[in-house]
Amino acid sequence: MKEGEKLMEKKISFSAYFFIGLMLFALFFGAGNLIFPAYLGQLSGTNVWIAILGFLVTGAGLPLLGVLAIGVSGSSDVQSLASRVHPVYGVVFAIALYLTIGPFFALPRTGSVSFEIGIAPFLGEGNHPIALFIFSVVFFGISLWLSLSPSKIVDRVGKYLTPALLIFLAVLIIAALVKPLGEQTEPLKDYAVSPFTTGFLEGYNTMDALASLVFGIIVINAIRASGAKSKRDIAFACLKSGLIAVGCLAVVYVFVAYIGSMSVTKLGLFDNGGPVLSGAASFYFGQLGKVLLAFIIALACLTTSIGLITACASYFQKLYPKIRYGAYVTIFSAFACLVANVGLANLIEFSVPVLMMIYPLTIVLILLTFLNPLFKGRRVVYVSTMVFTGVISLMEGAKAFNIPLGPIEIFFNTYVPFYQNSLGWATLALCGFIVGIIIAACTKPTVERAHNEVNV
Template sequence: MNKDVFIIGFMLFALFFGAGNLIYPPVLGMEAGTSYPGAIIGFVITGVGLPILAVTAIAFVKNDARELANRVHPTFGIVFTSVIYLAIGPFFGIPRAATVGFEMSVEPFLNSDTSSIALLLFTSIFFLFVYIVCLNPSKMVDRIGQYLTPILLISIVGLIVGGFFLLDSPQASPIKKYQESPLFTGFVEGYLTMDAIAALAFGIIVVNAFKERRVENRSDLVQATLKAGAITGIGLIAVYSSIGWIGTKMANSGTYTNGGEILSAAANSMFGTLGALLLGVIVTLACFTTSVGLIVACGQFFAKITPISYQWLVLIITIGSFLIANQGLNTIISISVPVLVFLYPIAIVLILLTFLHKLFHGNQGVYRISILFTAIVSLYDGMAEFGFDMSAITPIMEKLPFFQIGLGWLLPAIIGGIIGYLLTKNPSKPFIES
């Protein structure tokens, strides 16, 4: 059993270890500067802790994320799960993976005048091969992943070790948001990895892996998932904290617009052009297998809930991802942030309610009103982040506790759960038998 836990723990690490894991910690480190310790702790809570809890939540229901979201309402279940797959798939996750590969393997060697044409050529080739593989997914991708993940980790370790010995720039002063509340700013920045909502979609993979090893009892399944998650968590924490620390050392060496540029510059600074090129190629291959996995997962999910065939869905998702990828990494990030600011609080509350499920006897009112109150606040936050004029209701929202640190949804979620419980305190039948 211990061997299986380690194998599945490494598999889960490979699922999570994608573009977002590489590009956000260096930016956090650069911006947090001397406030880095508190900031990275907050980042780890949402970037590592929540994904592990999300996978474990799927182990509780022993099915996919729809069963979890159905506890609110079946319509909510299908809509919310679909939005999750679209977010981690063609809207943000897949295009981000392609553009990170480009920015770390090709763009460092180009001038700005040719980068848009190069991005078009790169993504054309990238998505052509992705599409071909997705039409007939096989063990080939799994085998690539088995060798690729260790190679990528070795490369990152080399970058980290080199950083300790070859980067000697002092840490800069933190920017304003990290001066005031580094822990909670890091907490909200952890949303950007998308790993918690990805975990809701991919949790069933872990559950099925344990079921294949004859772990069927719910308590045993939850326990095994937590152990595998702990292994994954240790690896992610080590990677996040280390490459974030590299970001703190690069703050005074130039101006960068995203984490891919920071890591490429760090590799070039320490190991020269060859080092930066090698890291870029390896990251691109990792992003390739991640994109294949995401397109296959999205295709299989939407094939279940729509009359469209898997083959046509793969084509649609690939073309959509290609078009969005050519908007550039910075554009993808700027658009994804408001969406994630809206989605993440809902996902967090849904995950936490799963662990408290027995405490309120699966009362559906708790799920419904808690999620409703959370969604109202997170919708405001997302729209404000997107640039909409929200001045009419901002004075009301500002009165919420923790609003200034991005957690204004917390108290409404708690109050909503209490109201939901009191309104349906004695239901004739609990929503889900415990």
């Protein structure tokens, strides 16, 4: 058996790791991965390097851990992984995750970002609402059509557009290094006080840690097709391919944030990162550069939109097969079209409370997956840790919604470390984990443990 495993290992060449890594990068990479580091750069200014380190933890590190969690656990999908807490929780968590990266936030954002970078810079301010509506109808109409009729066009656009976008960004970065837009300005808002933590929380907006639990299955299937069969080989292949993907993401994040940090004096301060990239492209390459960037990003967003629609429709059709796949595609496309019209800045603002609730739960689930052998898959540990985390997650969401919490807020501010930095969930998750371990040590295992130990 060991000799067979070694032979399987030899079949996976570096080129296979490399191309799977690029595929994963393309799955993660969308316009949202550009606008948030650019905006971070604008607000963090001279603190950009500390802020981007925090951003890299959640924007690059967590997606890598998410893919590895799927590979290590042997779970068939995110619902299966979350069902380690409880089957009902698995369904609820999967639905919340798919709706977040789908029609509620990430999907409509593909249209909003395309408009913000590709159309808005060429229009007068008063023309934005009607233009956004027309653009959204066209954009999501095309997405709907291509999602209903899978075509090689989507694969070809994704295959050539991602490298084209990266080449354009590389040229833009080199131009910014040779001829900076301006001087870095003083940090603003929370970036002046706690740049690392603020950058860490800003990384939530990429939603890539959520998406990694969906994309992980795609990566594992590609790895298996390359020859890996054993759990160990798949885990190592996930790690190597994942490092390539997040390495590319990290390079893009760092340099886009650097461009943003020098842009305020020349371009002004914006309420999102879209105009930063458009303005930088125009500054270095004129109208042609702005048009080219708009065209590439619009097509890149289109492929992302199609991928999200098909992923969400496929999951919900599997969950509730009485509704046809085509009906789900139509519903999600139409809903995303409507939501996109609230505008990019509003869409980002509305998404923050939801992300503050779901991200801690996602991070803790990923970490528990790696710690699973330590407590032998005992469900009580999963439940205890998630209950403690869930309490603080709900509070973080309420706080982001500006809902007054009164004495509860005062208590948590006083007694829960890191709560004031919106990281109190880490403290309570640790408490829940310890409580779960103690309960597991004092009680006998049940049949659920055997279920959790499968493929771990």
